[in-house]
Amino acid sequence: MKNMKFSPTRLSAKVSAALAMSALIPVLAQAQTPTLSNPTVSAILDGYYQSENRLMAERTEGFGLGETELAFSASIDDMFYGKLTTVFETHDGESEVNVEEAFIQTMALPNGFTVRAGRFLSDIGYLNNQHLHSDSFTSRPSAYRAFLGGHYFDDGLRVSYIAPTDLYWTMGAEVFSGDSLRAADEHGEREFDSTGVYTAFTKFGGDIGVESSWQLGFSYLRNENGLLTPEEHDEHGEDDHEDEHAEDEHGHSHSASYTGKNTYVADFVFKWAPNGNYKYQHLTLSAEYFRVSDFMVPELHDEHEEDEHHDEEEHHDEGHGKDYHQAWYVSGVYQFSPNWSAGLRYGELDAQLQHEEHFDAQELKETELSIAWHNSHFSTVRLEFSHQSNVGFDNDLSDNAITLQYVMALGAHGAHQF
Amino acid sequence: MLWLWGLTVHINFKLLISGVLLSLSQQAFAQVNIFTCEPEYAALAEELAPEARIYSATTAMQDPHLVQARPSLIAKMRQADLVICAGAELEIGWLPMLQMKAANAQVRSTDKGLFFAAEHVDTLDKMANVDRSMGDVHSLGNPHLHFSPERMLLIAKALTKKLVQLDAEQTEAYEQRLQSFSKRWQAASSKWQEVASQLKGMKVIAYHSSFRYLFDFVGIEQVADLEPKPGLPPTSAHLASLLKRAKQDDISAIVVASYQDLRGANWLAEKSSLPVIVLPLSVGGNEQSNDLFSLYDNVLDLLIQEYNAQKLLTL
Numbered sequence: 001m002k003n004m005k006f007s008p009t010r011l012s013a014k015v016s017a018a019l020a021m022s023a024l025i026p027v028l029a030q031a032q033t034p035t036l037s038n039p040t041v042s043a044i045l046d047g048y049y050q051s052e053n054r055l056m057a058e059r060t061e062g063f064g065l066g067e068t069e070l071a072f073s074a075s076i077d078d079m080f081y082g083k084l085t086t087v088f089e090t091h092d093g094e095s096e097v098n099v100e101e102a103f104i105q106t107m108a109l110p111n112g113f114t115v116r117a118g119r120f121l122s123d124i125g126y127l128n129n130q131h132l133h134s135d136s137f138t139s140r141p142s143a144y145r146a147f148l149g150g151h152y153f154d155d156g157l158r159v160s161y162i163a164p165t166d167l168y169w170t171m172g173a174e175v176f177s178g179d180s181l182r183a184a185d186e187h188g189e190r191e192f193d194s195t196g197v198y199t200a201f202t203k204f205g206g207d208i209g210v211e212s213s214w215q216l217g218f219s220y221l222r223n224e225n226g227l228l229t230p231e232e233h234d235e236h237g238e239d240d241h242e243d244e245h246a247e248d249e250h251g252h253s254h255s256a257s258y259t260g261k262n263t264y265v266a267d268f269v270f271k272w273a274p275n276g277n278y279k280y281q282h283l284t285l286s287a288e289y290f291r292v293s294d295f296m297v298p299e300l301h302d303e304h305e306e307d308e309h310h311d312e313e314e315h316h317d318e319g320h321g322k323d324y325h326q327a328w329y330v331s332g333v334y335q336f337s338p339n340w341s342a343g344l345r346y347g348e349l350d351a352q353l354q355h356e357e358h359f360d361a362q363e364l365k366e367t368e369l370s371i372a373w374h375n376s377h378f379s380t381v382r383l384e385f386s387h388q389s390n391v392g393f394d395n396d397l398s399d400n401a402i403t404l405q406y407v408m409a410l411g412a413h414g415a416h417q418f
Numbered sequence: 419m420l421w422l423w424g425l426t427v428h429i430n431f432k433l434l435i436s437g438v439l440l441s442l443s444q445q446a447f448a449q450v451n452i453f454t455c456e457p458e459y460a461a462l463a464e465e466l467a468p469e470a471r472i473y474s475a476t477t478a479m480q481d482p483h484l485v486q487a488r489p490s491l492i493a494k495m496r497q498a499d500l501v502i503c504a505g506a507e508l509e510i511g512w513l514p515m516l517q518m519k520a521a522n523a524q525v526r527s528t529d530k531g532l533f534f535a536a537e538h539v540d541t542l543d544k545m546a547n548v549d550r551s552m553g554d555v556h557s558l559g560n561p562h563l564h565f566s567p568e569r570m571l572l573i574a575k576a577l578t579k580k581l582v583q584l585d586a587e588q589t590e591a592y593e594q595r596l597q598s599f600s601k602r603w604q605a606a607s608s609k610w611q612e613v614a615s616q617l618k619g620m621k622v623i624a625y626h627s628s629f630r631y632l633f634d635f636v637g638i639e640q641v642a643d644l645e646p647k648p649g650l651p652p653t654s655a656h657l658a659s660l661l662k663r664a665k666q667d668d669i670s671a672i673v674v675a676s677y678q679d680l681r682g683a684n685w686l687a688e689k690s691s692l693p694v695i696v697l698p699l700s701v702g703g704n705e706q707s708n709d710l711f712s713l714y715d716n717v718l719d720l721l722i723q724e725y726n727a728q729k730l731l732t733l
Binding site for chain 1: 476480493510513519651
């Protein structure tokens, strides 16, 4: 697990993170004029109050800290760039220090090739490679929370290529250990592949006139450890499983709630600003579709088919026979002045929950409205109303939640992605 | 099946030929691919390397501080041989991301194909201690350099050196063009100097420090800023204090750049009965500003027109 919970065995990690932080403080004070080659040190402060728990969400009811991060990055020499991002989180009184990014990247490979190694955010989908603090909503869409544990970062290697064309065209492939995307293994007996996740992605993009820009992406993720384990029939096993799931849905976890062998993602972003001037007003529309398929082991599949034929009446849930989960969202964010922006997002999740030998359909629909006040480019206070309705989840959570959040950047804040 | 095979061979052969021709033609007429962060540097490149393929990332209608590291810019930078930017941290919010994503080592270092104009001149308003509470200020000084005729000439010289370094075969052509540009620029500069003398002592309220170098060159005093702090939009409290200042009656105009929001300026203009002058931030900022020369002509024109009208009124 990458979650370094505060336990004696992880103490060394905690201490070293603290040491790293204290070592960085003088740098932070000095780093007032970071240039392209000098070290960049930045900290993000994220705190919130949320009125209710939300399914699979990182933020829990009450006051809490979101992703409070300390990032340190620099060109190491003319060949390499490096970045370290440490994230501090508090959940139910328990503090965690996570290393979210610790990677090196090549800077001088010829012909548009780049290699990145270490721990980093996967480049699948649109939102995944963006940091949470640049989001326009307090939580990631359900697709990300369900299938990628919020945002998917992992230890691995990426090779990417950008074509020398006027139409932006990039493609890449990644290999990851895939620990956080492993299927649930309630007995700890399963032998997982140590290199579990392979991805491939491509993105296209361009401008339409001076005012509009777009990007379209397709990604594929193969998860060698995504197949479910057939569940045992004894009562004890089932209890264990229920417990674990309850924790997954409720509590804090960077692991995916639903896994499968194959994941397909399509994403689209469109941005517009009058005259292409992003200072005053601009609009961002984005949409993503996820399909996670092939999670049933063959014997489960067969039993399932039989189920379907024999007692269709008995199982009235729609989810039967579906060997895939899917989720999508559409979002629109408009900045109507440098100080104010508002966003609206709607998303659906359609998943299958393993229950003994059959699967129960689950459905989650979420609508979020967020209003943000930006005192400057570096400080945001956000109020979000979210409405969710679900079918088939164990937790009967309230339909509406209000979240009040601040996100602020200290120090030299790096450039944002499109 | 034989005909199909023949067809494939035929197509491949054609592809091969066109591929060879393409690479030959690229070698014969190596066209320098120039990416500029701002339109003034595209205009300067146009003067010094007119046969190059030149692309400007921004227009005079856009705030150069806030630019999206969008796909089209990454694609252009991927192909660039030379990237010309103002520097002094003006592009800190987007240029590093473009460099990172474009994977083009050629334009990553100023030793090679990266050129920061601010590194070749003395900037105004350098600050020893910069704090975010001061707003979006640049410790390396004001980066909006292009309205200083003197500095632009220095930049032109340095840029020619860079062009020669990258494309040594054309050395002579670049030097000739620099010579021609210098001559025309110096002639124009003394003309502008003369025209500008009419504006000496003019006091204005302006938006941001976009025209810091113009005011310095012309002798205009910016007595107040529409922004309460650099980078922050005008607030009503701040506008009220500006109105108070305007009532001292020594101010001639409110100056706003082509990309800046007019609402604050218009409100103040209405209350104080001061005129608003919208100046092109750069080449392309209005119909008259087509190159660096006409940009200066037009900006001085607009200021003089308004200043003289004001003088007439007070008479």
